[in-house]
Amino acid sequence: MPKRVDLFDSTYGHFTQGMLETIRSETFGQDIGQNSWTTVDEYDRFLSWLDLRPEHHVLEVASGSGGPALYLANHAGCKVTGIDASEAGVATATQSAVDSNQADRVTFTVANANSPLPFDDDSFDAILCIDSMNHFPDRLKVFQEWRRILRPGRCAVFTDPVVISGPVTNDELALRSSIGLFLFVPPGLNEQFIEAAGLHLVRQEDVTANAAMVSGRWHEARKRHKDALLKIEGEERFEGLQQFFAAVYRLTAERRLSRIVYLVEKARR
Numbered sequence: 575m576p577k578r579v580d581l582f583d584s585t586y587g588h589f590t591q592g593m594l595e596t597i598r599s600e601t602f603g604q605d606i607g608q609n610s611w612t613t614v615d616e617y618d619r620f621l622s623w624l625d626l627r628p629e630h631h632v633l634e635v636a637s638g639s640g641g642p643a644l645y646l647a648n649h650a651g652c653k654v655t656g657i658d659a660s661e662a663g664v665a666t667a668t669q670s671a672v673d674s675n676q677a678d679r680v681t682f683t684v685a686n687a688n689s690p691l692p693f694d695d696d697s698f699d700a701i702l703c704i705d706s707m708n709h710f711p712d713r714l715k716v717f718q719e720w721r722r723i724l725r726p727g728r729c730a731v732f733t734d735p736v737v738i739s740g741p742v743t744n745d746e747l748a749l750r751s752s753i754g755l756f757l758f759v760p761p762g763l764n765e766q767f768i769e770a771a772g773l774h775l776v777r778q779e780d781v782t783a784n785a786a787m788v789s790g791r792w793h794e795a796r797k798r799h800k801d802a803l804l805k806i807e808g809e810e811r812f813e814g815l816q817q818f819f820a821a822v823y824r825l826t827a828e829r830r831l832s833r834i835v836y837l838v839e840k841a842r843r
């Protein structure tokens with residue numbers, strides 16, 4: 575069984591190192607500080623579903639390095655709050671907000687998305703959560719909490735990158751989840767919980783191809799920069815992460831794990 579390997583904390587701790595920026599550019603094309611399977615064209619498409627205006631306040635759940643939240647604030651001219659469980663992620667994100675002169679409208683806080691969120695009812699015009707839902711095991715409670723804090727008539731977009739859509743061995747599941755706590759779900763379960771939480775599913779799309787493309791490129795870019803990565807990751811973590819990226823590539827390219835994006839709405843009163 576593969577050992578746990580840290581992807582988030584140590585990556586966020588070194589996020590602005592030039593070599594990691596080069597790897598992100600080689601992986602994503604345009605580097606906005608994402609640490610997921612999304613590319614800018616895809617992220618832009620998801621943002622276009624949210625009908626954002628400058629007076630809006632958006633919550634990014636699991637905001638990682640803060641890069642995508644800062645990009646979104648620039649793009650829509652709105653206020654953004656990001657939450658993430660990683661202290662290193664929130665520290666990097668907060669510094670980036672200061673460095674880009676956006677600290678007045680973009681803020682980041684450490685919070686566990688599995689717990690009640692520290693926000694009032696009806697306080698956000700949109701919620702965005704990219705490639706992180708798989709870390710939230712009590713899915714129904716998470717949707718109920720999102721419904722509580724969303725304003726009536728407003729929407730949330732999230733991707734679930736690990737919907738089981740084919741045969742997967744126990745070793746493959748272990749490798750895919752070697753970076754932390756994971757919940758794998760069958761097709762239809764998110765849809766069921768969305769409705770049970772009182773939200774309405776507006777749209778869903780299969781976006782597995784992006785994960786296959788990004789994970790394949792990420793694995794290859796890391797291989798090219800192995801010597802430099804070894805200095806910050808060490809041999810064991812480097813190899814563990816390479817096996818993780820190879821597993822993501824194989825499982826998504828073969829469509830045995832699917833990545834689905836969902837747009838959900840809270841009813842108008």
Ligand SMILES: C[S@@+](CC[C@H](N)C(=O)[O-])C[C@H]1O[C@@H](n2cnc3c(N)ncnc32)[C@H](O)[C@@H]1O
Pocket residue numbers: 582607608609610611612635636637638639642657658659660663685686687688703704705706709710
């Ligand atoms: C794949 S990364 C995605 C980050 C960001 N959304 C992006 O696109 O770059 C998953 C993120 O989920 C965060 N995370 C994991 N468990 C969490 C939890 N229980 N509450 C909040 N954030 C969590 C991790 O720290 C990590 O930043």
